[in-house]
Amino acid sequence: MTEINRRSLMTGAAATAAFGALPAWQARAQAANTVRIGVLNDQSGLYRDVNGPGSVACVRQAIQDSGVVARGVNVEVVVGDHQNRPDVGATLTRQWIDRDNVDVILDVPTSSVALAVNTIVRERNKIFLNSSAATSDLTGAQCSPNTIHWTYDTFMLAKSTGGALVRAGGDTWFFLTADYAFGHALERDTGNFVRAAGGRVVGAVRTPFPGTDFSGFLVQAQASRAKVIGLANAGGDTINSIKQAAEFGLTRRGTKLAALLMFISDVHSLGLETAQGLVCTETFYWDLNDRTRAFTRRVLPNMPGGSLRPGMGQAGCYSAVMHYLKTVAEMGVPAARASGVETVNRMKAAPTDDDAMGQGRIRPDGRRIQPSYLFEVKSPRESRGPWDYYKLLQTTPAEEAFRPIAEGGCAFLRT
Amino acid sequence: MEEIFGIPTPLLFGQLLLGLINGAFYALLSLGLAVIFGMLNVINFTHGAQFMMGAFVAWMLLNYLGIGYWGALILAPLIVGFTGVILERTMIARLYKLDHLYGLLLTFGVGLIIEGLFRNEFGSSGLPYRIPPELAGAWDLGFMFMPIYRGWVVVVAIVMCLATWLVIEKTKIGSYLRAATENPALVQAFGINVPRMMTLTYGAGVALAAFAGVLAAPIYSVNPQMGSNLIIIVFAVVVIGGMGSILGSVITGFGLGVVEGLTKVFYPEASSTVIFVVMAIVLLARPAGLFGRS
């Protein structure tokens, strides 16, 4: 049902554009009991596997699992590919809100796009549920009463990986930092936690983004004799650095690699032979407990290729939609659609609970908190089946995992 | 420990060596580009995608047919080269009489198509490909550990470059080719099938790219965008070396690898930009590139 609606909505939009079939762009007829969710992410580029169609599958699963359809709420899903370009993302967001009556913008990886969407959604008083952008500015300098940052952020990743590894003996660090704001933030935050836990940062090197060959930087890291090499980068950069670290035998000779942002699809792409021993932080793992396994079993047939296990960004989409729809069902569709801030406040008032992300709550600044998990990648011998990749090293409790509200400097809380 | 400009000497040596290895990839890729440009006057923007195809075909051979690295090293270039032949016959051949910017635009488009198709089929995060067991492990050079595989890459790249140069400069086929670029009508009049020669040349250039792709598969991430990250740099290499100059592109490839490696020590942020600085300087001083004839 939702599929048909999405198609007709999109073709409707295209027809409007091409022929001016509708008399005006402003208003589109909509049944009184319908909410629209716009999934905005990268469907064609670098982050397609991390979010992309997998996120959409998770959203559909959430609509089904929430059971709101039986309670008279009609949910429609629109999907957009922002191609990692802020202008494309911003245009789609405005268009969805202004013309297509979309109520919620969901997912939105890539910090620059997410921040642009954040501003627009606030102007229009709609709802922004961000699952996949990393920047902690979304609940800090650029926080908004219309936004909930659902799944992870740079601060949380830094705290979990940086703090916990030092306690496990990795007390000297060298950073390979992707040379852009995201990398710098990760390096800075992680460095602080390393030092706070009594460790030492012995060096860092800024690598051009995107990069292909990291061997030169890895050799520098090795020369520093640090016990841990922190990879403050993402995507292809991370994969290349891990692959080449294995090639140069860094891990074999006892150096620990800590990927500060990594998803399970990246581990899959590397293969366990190469990735074993690697440490990373996620807020979701499909094989974490019975509930996550049950969730994965349900959604798997609709994931890309029918085999890609959901990662934390995608699971976050599921969790966010579950909570949103629960709130909508309680408020009633007209009330839930009337004001984004009001609905978000109602969402903040209730704890979140679903199969994928477990229990959590949403803080006043829009940060959803839950425990974070530090994982180590298994060796091929330890792995018992397909996608059996992680073993849990450490859990940081929800209240400690994220940046305290006071340190974020969120402005709307003060007024 | 001895130091040069405040950098420990061993580290500097290590970077020089690694730079040379990266240079091997630049040399192999720019060699293919130079051959194609020199003979066909086409700037092959599909080169990055064909490099990527080489790596993917190696992966497919392994996972679908169980053919390992050594087989792939021979088969993948042949397969990808064959697709190049088809591409040349159906599309590129129509553009020889036009401004060569059209060739650039066409191959750019073809590159986009190939990249998009692979992304649809294999996703974006990449596929694993292991170093062949015969070449696994590393040598301890005293100042750094040198993976055996990287040494293999340099040796193979140099051999390939030499072989290509010999074929073009010293064999009969090579002399036909060079003559055909100067005066195709005359060579045709001698009874040599010039169009077929062009096609095979393009196929050979593409095969070189695919060969580099197979070499890269075990050490770089095998993903659809692996070529487009590299192609711009390789273009700069070809331009600096002098468009169409075989020797120029090879020497420049290795040389720029070294320059890049050194930049990684002194100013790592700029290591991907330094090649363009060199390019600007060279083009101002020598308009036709280091080894080009103007």
Added chain:
Amino acid sequence: MAAPGGFSGTDFKQEEAFFLGFTRAQFLAFIAMVAFIVISPFFLYPVFLMKLLCFALFACAFNLLIGYVGLLSFGHAAYFGMGGYLAGHAAKVWGFTPEVAILIGGAVGAVLGLAIGWIAIRRQGIYFAMITLAFAQMVYFFAVQAPFTGGEDGIQSIPRGKFLGIVDLSSDMAMYWMTAAIFLIGFLLVHRIVHSPFGMVLKSIRENEPRATSLGYRTDDYKLLAFVLSAGLAGVAGGLKSIVFGIATLTDVFWTMSGEVVLMSLVGGLGTIFGPVVGAAVIITMQNYLAEFGAWVTVIQGAIFVLCVLAFRRGVVGEIGNWLRVRL
């Protein structure tokens, strides 16, 4: 006549200027375009139209170089992107009104164009393309490094402000009219440049540079001026875009943006005055409405490239013009 492989549209017999330097056919097309610009916001989504106009202006600026001087710049993203950054910075941090901010964007483009162009115009053909690319990569590097650009987060929440300090532009319609006005001014400026005596010299350089030199024209000066004008206009387009969207980011300085503007001009028709506008419309519409097709966007874009080069080398407008035997 242009050389068969040249990058020019088909030249027909020089027609009498009908109005404003337009031929009759061009004038009719111009009226149609203005009518579309005036009517469309009541039917189509204005933000989308504004984006289209920004890119159309960018493509027109680019076309000034390739279509009328025969120089393929592969680094126009530098002027577009830096214009956007500086305009955004001027509006957000320095608190300038939008029209001043956009002019600052244009000035930045022009200054950058002067510096890069001064070096680049000494080379021709593929070397010219490569040298512009090289400098654009350096500008990109600067944009990544400089603190005021905000790295990959970009400059966010740039205020639209008030036109001349009076007219509030926060409504989409108000912003649209300003964008439309700036686009039309830019469009007419390009048209005026092309049809001035200066433009005639440019075209003669495109056709036969040694001959132009032998006629006593200092061709380098002409080329440089054309380059600066083109870069300045690209800067205006970039500035306008960052005011419209309230963001200025790395995408606009990256080399793929340089490729995109080539694609727009090629699709529309190189060396035609309306071509870049149509090309920009086609590409931007595709980006927006093919968003649903996911990874196929890249494939479709590539296919259009291939199709244009193989079958429609004159571009949409060029083919129509050729079919009607008029110059557009």
